[in-house]
Amino acid sequence: MKTRVAFGVTGAVVVILALFVFPPIVAQLLMMALSVCAAQEFTAATAGKNNKELQIAAMLLALGMSFASARDSYPVYWMRAMLYIGVVVLFVLLLRHHTKFGFQELAGAYFGGILIPYLLMSLIRMFTMSxxxxxxxxxxxxxxxxxxxxxxxxxxxxxxxxxxxxxxxxxxxxxxxxxxxxxxxxxxxxxxxxxxxxxxxxxxxxxxxxxxxxxxxxxxxxxxxxxxxxxxxxxxxxxxxxxxxxxxxxxxxxxxxxxxxxxxxxxxxxxxx
Structure with missing residues (x-):
């Protein structure tokens, strides 16, 4: 419990500094890093920890998607491009490693690498809204x-x-x-x-x-x-x-x-x- 509370307080301080003290780029980079970590966690949970190829692919897709969707002012075609790239990349992996995983694991990697980062980056889109x-x-x-x-x-x-x-x-x-x-x-x-x-x-x-x-x-x-x-x-x-x-x-x-x-x-x- 002490560890949980101590980290909670530390996390609150980091959030306050990132929002109100540091330049906006710090908050954006922080959320991009969290998005990449979230993609790895979800893919590992749904596709299995041994499917490293899917985890790496999901992390790279999360990096691209979190950057593409960070601001409302970014052209929407960047997000469309990531939706498309995610499909192509993951299906190429399925074709190459179809004996190791199937469509269910592929869907987990897509959700983790594309959808979760887009949803998380809502925080940064609000941050840069005004x-x-x-x-x-x-x-x-x-x-x-x-x-x-x-x-x-x-x-x-x-x-x-x-x-x-x-x-x-x-x-x-x-x-x-x-x-x-x-x-x-x-x-x-x-x-x-x-x-x-x-x-x-x-x-x-x-x-x-x-x-x-x-x-x-x-x-x-x-x-x-x-x-x-x-x-x-x-x-x-x-x-x-x-x-x-x-x-x-x-x-x-x-x-x-x-x-x-x-x-x-x-x-x-x-x-x-």
């Missing part, structure tokens, strides 16, 4: 991780009914509800505080929607990546974060929440809210 992007980026992190924390304490205090006993035995319905309520409260308080103490006005309806929907989708993301682990027979995706596991163990909920918040920011901006 000069106040750092404040926007905090919203999905607060919704995802705030929901996790609130769900944990609500489950410990009130949990009686199992939410998904086979996939994640410790999660309860009461904890899930507490996570949604807690995330909604946290994001609204954050929006009010940012509006009060900075030159940025964060819409309370936006923060409320991000908190509620983000908490729900974050819990779906958590359970989704948990069932992949269970099907793969592993406890954690990796060991890169002491006390927390791998990138996917820490960012499983964020992968589902970040794209949602990115869409909400565009939607509320277009509606003038």
């Amino acid at each position: 000069e106040n992007g750092a404040f926007h980026l905090v919203i999905p992190l607060l919704a995802a991780w705030g929901s996790d924390t609130c769900a944990l304490f609500a489950g410990m205090a009130f949990g009686k009914h199992k939410l998904a006993p086979v996939i994640s035995p410790k999660k309860t319905v009461e904890g899930a509800i507490g996570g949604v309520v807690g995330a909604a409260v946290l994001t609204v308080i954050y929006g009010i505080a940012v509006s009060a103490f900075t030159n940025l006005t964060l819409s309370v309806p936006l923060c409320l929607a991000a908190g509620i929907l983000g908490a729900v989708l974050g819990q779906i993301g958590d359970l989704s990546f948990s069932i992949v682990k269970r099907k793969s027979g592993i406890k954690d995706y990796g060991k890169i974060f002491p006390g927390h596991g791998g990138v996917l163990d820490r960012f499983d909920s964020v992968i589902f929440v970040a794209p949602l918040v990115e869409l909400l920011l565009h939607l509320f901006s277009n509606l003038g809210l």
Whole structure:
């Protein structure tokens, strides 16, 4: 527990420095590195640790996809190119190594190398959306991780009914509800505080929607990546974060929440809210 808490505090400091102190390129490079690690973890889980060819291919595709999708201002054909390149590269590997793996493993590598990086890079697209992007980026992190924390304490205090006993035995319905309520409260308080103490006005309806929907989708993301682990027979995706596991163990909920918040920011901006 001490290791987990210590690393959590260290991670929070790194996030704050990357968002508000260091040049934007630092945050972009950090997320690109995390995307590459996530691609390796997911491919190793779904295709097997011995399929090094697929893992390397997924990591290279993740590097390209995370760069191509880092900014809204980048031409969309770069992302289309990566979607196409991913198909070609992986099917070439299948043709060469069809005795070692099949389409199921190929699909896992494509998801890990193409889709996960695109979803994770929503954080950077929000970050570069405007000069106040750092404040926007905090919203999905607060919704995802705030929901996790609130769900944990609500489950410990009130949990009686199992939410998904086979996939994640410790999660309860009461904890899930507490996570949604807690995330909604946290994001609204954050929006009010940012509006009060900075030159940025964060819409309370936006923060409320991000908190509620983000908490729900974050819990779906958590359970989704948990069932992949269970099907793969592993406890954690990796060991890169002491006390927390791998990138996917820490960012499983964020992968589902970040794209949602990115869409909400565009939607509320277009509606003038």
